Amino acid sequence: MGQWKPALLSIAPFGKNYNRDIEVESRTGGGRYTVNLYSYTCTCPDFTERRAMRPIGDLGRSCKHLRDAVLSLDSDAFGDELTRVIFKSPHGPYERIWFAPVSGGDVMALGMRSDKPWLSLFYRGGSEKSYTRYGYHPEEKRWAYDSVPPEVEMILGLLKSVPDISLNE
Numbered sequence: 429m430g431q432w433k434p435a436l437l438s439i440a441p442f443g444k445n446y447n448r449d450i451e452v453e454s455r456t457g458g459g460r461y462t463v464n465l466y467s468y469t470c471t472c473p474d475f476t477e478r479r480a481m482r483p484i485g486d487l488g489r490s491c492k493h494l495r496d497a498v499l500s501l502d503s504d505a506f507g508d509e510l511t512r513v514i515f516k517s518p519h520g521p522y523e524r525i526w527f528a529p530v531s532g533g534d535v536m537a538l539g540m541r542s543d544k545p546w547l548s549l550f551y552r553g554g555s556e557k558s559y560t561r562y563g564y565h566p567e568e569k570r571w572a573y574d575s576v577p578p579e580v581e582m583i584l585g586l587l588k589s590v591p592d593i594s595l596n597e
């Protein structure tokens with residue numbers, strides 16, 4: 429079975445014609461932030477404190493304001509199917525994303541946020557054509573909504589080797 433690799437999911441770089449400041453409201457009220465798709469920056473604390481060091485094109489660089497700005501373009505021009513599924517997940521935006529190869533040449537992805545205990549697993553089993561997101565709580569060892577992925581034993585085995593989380597036995 430495969431190993432986890434850091435995912436460099438690519439959002440298509442936005443060219444100079446996107447070099448303008450977009451004012452956005454804080455979703456939690458109060459502040460206003462400035463988003464720029466060309467530099468792929470935002471002035472919110474989530475971006476400046478946790479995401480700014482990630483390279484452009486790394487999905488982990490996207491705060492929710494950058495994500496909203498990209499989605500408002502109504503373009504699916506960025507990335508492949510898995511990139512889009514991860515990017516659009518309402519449980520994100522994730523800071524760290526890992527990939528692991530699974531049987532059949534497919535890829536499984538794992539998204540993590542430092543402010544949430546849940547892992548998001550993106551997987552399509554055997555005959556499934558599109559990715560499904562499964563929430564897993566590693567400390568409580570349970571799946572969200574009792575929604576258990578196919579080949580769960582293989583997946584749980586793989587989860588033990590994710591590099592930057594400790595899954596207690």
Ligand SMILES: [Zn+2]
Nearest residue numbers: 470472491493
């Ligand atoms: Zn932001």
